Amino acid sequence: MARNLLYWEDVEVGSELPALAKTATTLMLVKWAAASADFNPLHFDLPFAESQGIGRPIVHGQLKRAWLVQLLTDWIGEEGWLKKFSCQFRGMDYPINMKSISEPAEDKVTHWCKGKVVNKSVENGEYLVECEIWVEDETGKPTTPGTATVVLPSRAG
Amino acid sequence: MIPEVAMKFQGKVATPMILEVEKGAIKKYADAVGDENGLFWDEEYGRNSRYGSIVAPPGFFGWPLKWKGTFVLMTELRNEFMKALAAEGYIRFLDAGIEYEFISPIRAGDTLTASLEIESVTGQETKAGTRIVCVNKTSYYNQFGALVTIARQTSFLSRT
Numbered sequence: 196m197a198r199n200l201l202y203w204e205d206v207e208v209g210s211e212l213p214a215l216a217k218t219a220t221t222l223m224l225v226k227w228a229a230a231s232a233d234f235n236p237l238h239f240d241l242p243f244a245e246s247q248g249i250g251r252p253i254v255h256g257q258l259k260r261a262w263l264v265q266l267l268t269d270w271i272g273e274e275g276w277l278k279k280f281s282c283q284f285r286g287m288d289y290p291i292n293m294k295s296i297s298e299p300a301e302d303k304v305t306h307w308c309k310g311k312v313v314n315k316s317v318e319n320g321e322y323l324v325e326c327e328i329w330v331e332d333e334t335g336k337p338t339t340p341g342t343a344t345v346v347l348p349s350r351a352g
Numbered sequence: 353m354i355p356e357v358a359m360k361f362q363g364k365v366a367t368p369m370i371l372e373v374e375k376g377a378i379k380k381y382a383d384a385v386g387d388e389n390g391l392f393w394d395e396e397y398g399r400n401s402r403y404g405s406i407v408a409p410p411g412f413f414g415w416p417l418k419w420k421g422t423f424v425l426m427t428e429l430r431n432e433f434m435k436a437l438a439a440e441g442y443i444r445f446l447d448a449g450i451e452y453e454f455i456s457p458i459r460a461g462d463t464l465t466a467s468l469e470i471e472s473v474t475g476q477e478t479k480a481g482t483r484i485v486c487v488n489k490t491s492y493y494n495q496f497g498a499l500v501t502i503a504r505q506t507s508f509l510s511r512t
Binding site: 217223226227229230231232235247248255256257258260261262264265268269273274276277278279280281282283284341 | 380384386387389402410411412415444445448450453512
């Protein structure tokens with residue numbers, strides 16, 4: 196299996212991370228609830244979601260966080276280290292329904308995870324890269340902004 | 353103004369929780385995210401990596417040894433806090449954000465101890481009224497006593 200390797204020297208401030216596409220479905224939310232043990236009915240129970248004033252079940256904030264982590268770990272490869280991470284759940288995101296046990300009702304990307312390099316530095320022998328990251332919905336609205344610091348291998352050794 | 357009872361929880365520490373980082377649970381988590389990184393799936397790939405085994409995706413800390421409830425870290429302390437606030441009418445709970453400092457890798461087979469502290473409880477005025485902002489700090493230690501991750505999770509509790 197080809198191993199993904201990213202060197203600190205090959206990263207430029209201002210450059211964008213390879214975007215990660217996600218299709219949030221009701222199936223994905225059920226899987227996430229079971230895998231993360233977040234059984235808040237806000238994410239699967241329509242009357243409860245209505246009673247909470249959000250209209251209908253929403254995507255788990257922590258699932259969007261996990262997407263953003265994947266955006267970063269995909270990018271840095273296994274020699275990189277995600278050192279710091281933060282994100283804020285500022286907007287509601289909604290899943291699409293299923294038309295069969297495995298297919299979404301619509302064949303489309305519902306969310307994009309994106310990022311941009313904002314700073315590079317070397318501190319205590321660590322080659323650091325700081326990024327802005329976010330999840331945006333279909334309309335391009337960022338709902339989940341955040342920041343991350345990664346440590347990358349250097350050609351300097 | 354936020355209810356006095358809310359402030360009483362600030363600084364309280366929950367009974368530590370023991371979590372097992374099972375290989376199967378890691379794979380289930382990666383599948384739910386849609387993450388096909390071999391480090392989380394493929395044992396041979398993991399063995400040949402610098403970690404020497406499958407690792408947990410950052411942000412996954414396994415499953416509690418003893419657990420029932422609706423959230424992994426829904427400790428008795430958090431339950432008490434939520435109940436006390438619900439009695440004051442703060443019935444709406446929203447996860448507002450998370451912050452991590454990842455210090456060392458978490459490998460399949462590790463046993464973690466999670467120590468949760470209600471770090472701060474403050475009030476915030478919004479158009480819809482006062483909301484309570486609660487920050488929980490969780491420190492995760494592995495079976496060797498090494499601190500592997502510090503997490504800070506922010507929640508909003510409101511009446512409407």
